[in-house]
Amino acid sequence: xxxxxxxxxxxxxxxxxxxxxxxxxxxxxxxxxxxxxxxxxxxxxxxxxxxxxxxxxxxxxxxxxxxxxxxxxxxxxxxxxxxxxxxxxxxxxxxxxxxxxxxxxxxxxxx
Amino acid sequence: xxxxxxxxxxxxxxxxxxxxxxxxxxxxxxxxxxxxxxxxxxxxxxxxxxxxxxxxxxxxxxxxxxxxxxxxxxxxxxxxxxxxxxxxxxxxxxxxxxxxxxxxxxxxxxx
Numbered sequence: 001x002x003x004x005x006x007x008x009x010x011x012x013x014x015x016x017x018x019x020x021x022x023x024x025x026x027x028x029x030x031x032x033x034x035x036x037x038x039x040x041x042x043x044x045x046x047x048x049x050x051x052x053x054x055x056x057x058x059x060x061x062x063x064x065x066x067x068x069x070x071x072x073x074x075x076x077x078x079x080x081x082x083x084x085x086x087x088x089x090x091x092x093x094x095x096x097x098x099x100x101x102x103x104x105x106x107x108x109x110x111x
Numbered sequence: 112x113x114x115x116x117x118x119x120x121x122x123x124x125x126x127x128x129x130x131x132x133x134x135x136x137x138x139x140x141x142x143x144x145x146x147x148x149x150x151x152x153x154x155x156x157x158x159x160x161x162x163x164x165x166x167x168x169x170x171x172x173x174x175x176x177x178x179x180x181x182x183x184x185x186x187x188x189x190x191x192x193x194x195x196x197x198x199x200x201x202x203x204x205x206x207x208x209x210x211x212x213x214x215x216x217x218x219x220x221x222x
Contacts, residue, residue, distance in 0.1 A: 043215055093209075098159065101155070103151055
């Protein structure tokens with residue numbers, strides 16, 4: 001069936017360094033790929049998304065890249081800061097327009 | 112942000128009891144969702160509704176039922192709770208952009 005694999009499950013980086021989280025999806029019909037951030041004890045919130053007609057999208061320190069041929073997309077965070085510590089979820093749209101979610105990546109920013 | 116409100120926020124109950132989680136929204140969105148979050152498993156869709164007369168099963172609907180009482184209200188019921196339904200439950204809404212707006216979550220413990 002359809003699935004989204006997300007790696008790594010935990011990522012620890014030094015403050016100021018970059019972080020990259022990768023997801024692969026199985027449904028070739030997927031055309032919408034959002035990333036959500038969930039801080040400890042809070043609700044998930046959308047931080048960036050990309051649609052299949054573009055290969056890259058940036059918003060300040062955050063960027064997402066999409067490779068439709070390889071069926072993978074990645075989240076890039078540059079100049080990481082303590083407030084970037086959270087769990088990040090990727091997702092891909094299904095044919096019925098619902099989302100299939102990755103299992104999440106816990107990002108730890110070391111001071 | 113009280114746009115999507117869930118009650119109760121925390122509930123402890125016993126096996127076999129009936130439980131209802133309620134969700135209301137002031138965003139004016141037609142689409143509403145119930146998700147379940149378990150550590151290491153990400154978010155899994157239980158039910159979703161595109162309008163008052165539309166109810167659809169998600170990937171893990173067994174043991175759950177829903178009611179869409181109005182555009183702004185979507186409730187989730189566990190007719191006979193069991194321990195493996197212990198989880199964090201999120202209600203969410205979405206509009207035309209596809210972005211999901213989550214409630215603060217309802218933590219359910221079934222003993």
